[in-house]
Amino acid sequence: MRILLAEDDPDLSRQLKSSLQDAGYVVDHAPDGEEAHFLGDTEPYDCVILDLGLPKIDGVSVLERWRRDGKTTPVLILTARGAWSDKVSGFDAGADDYLTKPFHTEELLARLRALVRRAAGHAQPLLVCGGVRLDPRAARASVNGEPLRLTSLEYRLLHYMMLHQNRVISRTELVEHLYDQDFDRDSNTIEVFMGRLRKKIGTDRIETVRGLGYRLKPLHDEVSEI
Amino acid sequence: MKEADLASALHNLKRFFPALSHGRGSLAGRLIRLAAIWFIVSLILISAGLTAFFNYASVTRFQAGINDIVRNLYTHTEFDADGRIRIPELYNIRTDDIYSGLYWQIIELDNDDRVIGVHKSGSLVERSLDGPKKLDKMSGQAEFYNGIGPRRQPLRQTAVYLRIQNHNLLFIAGEDRSQLDRNVGQFALITGGALIVLALGSLVAIYLQVRIGLRPLFALTDELHDIRKGKTTRLHGTYPAEIAPVTEEVNKLLEYGQDVVERQRTHVGNLAHALKTPLSVLLATAGDNPDPLADTIRKQSALMKEQVDHHLRRARAAARAQNMGERTPVEPVLDELAVTLEQVFRDKDVTIDWRAPENLAFRGEKQDFQEIAGNLLENACIWCKGKIRVTASLSDEAQGMTLLIEDNGPGMPPERYGEVLKRGARLDESAPGSGLGLSIVDELVRAYGGKLSFDRSSLGGLKCVVILPANFIS
Numbered sequence: 001m002r003i004l005l006a007e008d009d010p011d012l013s014r015q016l017k018s019s020l021q022d023a024g025y026v027v028d029h030a031p032d033g034e035e036a037h038f039l040g041d042t043e044p045y046d047c048v049i050l051d052l053g054l055p056k057i058d059g060v061s062v063l064e065r066w067r068r069d070g071k072t073t074p075v076l077i078l079t080a081r082g083a084w085s086d087k088v089s090g091f092d093a094g095a096d097d098y099l100t101k102p103f104h105t106e107e108l109l110a111r112l113r114a115l116v117r118r119a120a121g122h123a124q125p126l127l128v129c130g131g132v133r134l135d136p137r138a139a140r141a142s143v144n145g146e147p148l149r150l151t152s153l154e155y156r157l158l159h160y161m162m163l164h165q166n167r168v169i170s171r172t173e174l175v176e177h178l179y180d181q182d183f184d185r186d187s188n189t190i191e192v193f194m195g196r197l198r199k200k201i202g203t204d205r206i207e208t209v210r211g212l213g214y215r216l217k218p219l220h221d222e223v224s225e226i
Numbered sequence: 227m228k229e230a231d232l233a234s235a236l237h238n239l240k241r242f243f244p245a246l247s248h249g250r251g252s253l254a255g256r257l258i259r260l261a262a263i264w265f266i267v268s269l270i271l272i273s274a275g276l277t278a279f280f281n282y283a284s285v286t287r288f289q290a291g292i293n294d295i296v297r298n299l300y301t302h303t304e305f306d307a308d309g310r311i312r313i314p315e316l317y318n319i320r321t322d323d324i325y326s327g328l329y330w331q332i333i334e335l336d337n338d339d340r341v342i343g344v345h346k347s348g349s350l351v352e353r354s355l356d357g358p359k360k361l362d363k364m365s366g367q368a369e370f371y372n373g374i375g376p377r378r379q380p381l382r383q384t385a386v387y388l389r390i391q392n393h394n395l396l397f398i399a400g401e402d403r404s405q406l407d408r409n410v411g412q413f414a415l416i417t418g419g420a421l422i423v424l425a426l427g428s429l430v431a432i433y434l435q436v437r438i439g440l441r442p443l444f445a446l447t448d449e450l451h452d453i454r455k456g457k458t459t460r461l462h463g464t465y466p467a468e469i470a471p472v473t474e475e476v477n478k479l480l481e482y483g484q485d486v487v488e489r490q491r492t493h494v495g496n497l498a499h500a501l502k503t504p505l506s507v508l509l510a511t512a513g514d515n516p517d518p519l520a521d522t523i524r525k526q527s528a529l530m531k532e533q534v535d536h537h538l539r540r541a542r543a544a545a546r547a548q549n550m551g552e553r554t555p556v557e558p559v560l561d562e563l564a565v566t567l568e569q570v571f572r573d574k575d576v577t578i579d580w581r582a583p584e585n586l587a588f589r590g591e592k593q594d595f596q597e598i599a600g601n602l603l604e605n606a607c608i609w610c611k612g613k614i615r616v617t618a619s620l621s622d623e624a625q626g627m628t629l630l631i632e633d634n635g636p637g638m639p640p641e642r643y644g645e646v647l648k649r650g651a652r653l654d655e656s657a658p659g660s661g662l663g664l665s666i667v668d669e670l671v672r673a674y675g676g677k678l679s680f681d682r683s684s685l686g687g688l689k690c691v692v693i694l695p696a697n698f699i700s
Contacts (some may be wrong), residue, residue, distance in 0.1 A: 009506075084563065084599075084600030091566040091570075100502075102527060105513055105514075152578070153578075196561070
C-alpha cells in the first residue's frame with residue numbers, strides 16, 4: 001500500500017510517517033501543495049492524506065485539480081477547520097473522508113483502512129447516458145465531466161434509470177426500488193426526487209411520460225458512447 | 227415692586243423647570259420652555275404697553291372736556307364796577323343737574339391765599355371740589371389731578387390760577403372718571419385675553435413645530451435602537467442636512483467597530499486553528515503509549531482542544547451579533563449535508579431522506595444552520611441503523627421552522643433528554659464524536675431564540691425537534 005502524506009508541519013509529518021510505516025504503509029511525504037500535486041499526478045497512490053493548509057497551493061485546490069484531471073485516488077482531508085461549512089466544501093472538492101485536527105493516530109489509521117478497502121471493491125462497468133456517467137464502484141456520477149453531488153436516494157434513482165435508460169419506468173417501480181418496505185412514502189415522493197435530480201443533471205435529460213412514468217435519455221446533440 | 231414680582235416669577239419658573247437653570251433636560255422641552263418664556267414676557271409687556279397708551283389717550287381726550295369748561299369760565303368771568311364777580315352762563319345742562327358728574331368751582335382768594343368767596347356749579351349743590359395739592363401760580367397753566375367727587379366718585383380735575391382785574395381767582399373743573407376707568411379696564415381685559423389666546427395658540431404651534439421638526443431625531447433614535455438590537459447593521463434613513471453628518475459619522479463608527487470585531491474574530495480564529503496542528507503533534511507523539519507522561523499529554527491535549535473549540539464558538543457568536551437579517555435557504559444546506567454525511571458514513575450505508583419546501587429560508591447565517599443541522603445529522607448517522615429522516619416545514623404555531631431529524635437507532639430513554647444537552651455530556655463514551663455536539667447545537671438554537679427538544683421517532687430511534695426562526699422567500 002502506497003500512501004502520499006501532504007502535510008507542512010515537520011513534527012506532525014515525522015510522527016505520522018513513522019506511525020503509517022509501523023502500520024505497514026509505504027509513505028511519500030510532500031511538504032507543500034505544489035509537490036503534493038506533482039506526486040499525486042505522477043505516482044499511483046492507494047490513498048492520499050491531504051492537509052488543507054498547505055503552502056504554495058492550498059489543499060482544496062490541489063484536490064480539485066486532481067479530480068478535474070480524472071484522478072480517482074481516495075483522499076482523506078486533514079484540517080484544523082472543523083466547521084460543517086469547511087467539511088462540506090472539502091467533500092465538494094472531491095474528498096472521500098475528513099479528519100479534524102487534533103486527532104488520534106488510531107482514528108486516522110482506521111479511516112485509512114476503510115478508504116483503501118472501499119477503493120479496492122470489485123470493478124463494475126461504467127454506465128453512460130449521453131454526458132451523464134455513473135461509476136457504481138466508486139458510487140460517483142458526473143455530467144460532462146463535472147462531478148455530481150448526489151444523496152444516496154438520488155444516486156439510487158439515477159443508477160436505476162441509467163440501468164434502464166430509454167425505457168419508460170413507472171412511478172411504482174421507482175418507489176419500490178428506491179425504498180425498503182418499512183420506509184413510509186408519501187404520494188409525491190418520486191416527484192420530489194425527480195425534481196432534485198433534474199436540478200442536478202439537467203431538466204431535459206429526464207422526460208415525463210404522462211400517465212406512464214419517466215424516461216432517461218441522452219440529449220439530442222449528445223451521442224452515447226456505448 | 228414690579229422688579230420683585232418679576233424676580234419671584236423667574237424663581238418659580240426655575241423651580242418648575244429645573245432644566246432652565248441646569249441646561250439639561252429634553253431638547254424639545256428646552257425649545258418649548260424658551261419659546262414660552264419669550265412669549266409670556268413679551269406679551270405681558272405688550273399688553274401693559276397697549277393699556278398704558280390707551281389710558282393716556284383716553285385721559286387726554288377726557289381732560290380736553292374739563293379744560294374747555296375752565297377756559298370758558300376764565301375767558302368770560304368779569305368784575306363789575308362794584309367789584310362783584312360776573313360768572314358766564316355755561317350751555318351745558320350737566321353743570322346744573324344735581325351730582326351730574328360734571329362740576330366747576332371758582333374760588334376768590336385774597337393776596338394771602340385766604341378764601342374770600344366761592345362760586346360753583348349747580349350740580350355741586352352744597353359740596354365743593356378739592357383744590358390742587360400744589361399749584362404754580364405764576365405759570366397760568368392748567369394743572370390736572372385726581373380728586374373725589376360729591377358722591378365719593380373718582381374725578382378728573384383741572385385747576386388754573388389767574389388774576390383778573392386785580393382779583394385772584396382759582397378756576398376748577400372736574401368730571402366723573404369712573405366710566406373712563408371702566409373703559410380702560412375693559413380694554414386691558416380684552417387685550418390681555420386676546421394676547422393670552424394668542425400665546426396659547428402660539429405655544430401649541432411651537433410644540434407641534436418642535437415635535438415635527440425633531441421627528442428625524444426620534445427616527446434616528448429608533449434606528450439606533452434597531453442597531454443595538456441587531457436588526458440592522460447601519461443607519462439607512464435619509465435625514466435632513468443638519469443631522470446627515472451625524473448619521474454619516476455614526477455609520478463610519480459602526481463600520482469601524484465591525485472592522486475591529488471582524489479583525490479580532492479572524493485573529494482568534496487563526497490563533498485557535500494554529501493551535502490545532504501542535505495539538506495533533508502532541509497526540510501523535512503520545513500515541514497509545516501506556517506511559518503516565520503520554521497519558522497526561524493526551525488528557526491535557528483534550529482539554530486544550532475543548533478550550534480552542536469554545537473560543538472559536540465565542541468568536542462566531544460575536545460575529546453573529548453583528549449581522550442578523552440574513553436569510554439562508556434550507557434546501558441547499560440539507561442537500562449538501564446529506565450528500566456529505568452519506569459519504570462520511572458510506573461504510574455504514576446510511577440513507578438520509580430529507581424533505582424541505584424549496585422556498586423555506588432560515589432567518590440567520592448559513593454557517594450556523596450548517597452547524598445545527600450538521601451536528602444533529604452526524605449524531606443521527608452515528609446512532610442509526612442505516613435510515614435517517616429529515617423534515618423541515620414552516621409552522622404557524624411555532625412561528626418559524628420545525629426541523630425534525632429522526633433515526634432508526636436505539637433511541638434514548640426520556641429521562642436522559644435533558645442530560646445530553648449539558649456541555650460535554652456523552653451518552654456512550656465509546657461512541658465516536660467529541661460529545662460536544664448536542665450542547666453546541668442547543669447553544670446555537672437558543673442564540674436564535676429557538677428550541678431543541680427530543681422525542682421518540684416512529685422509525686424507532688431518537689427524534690430531534692428543532693424550532694428556528696424562518697420564513698418563506700420568493
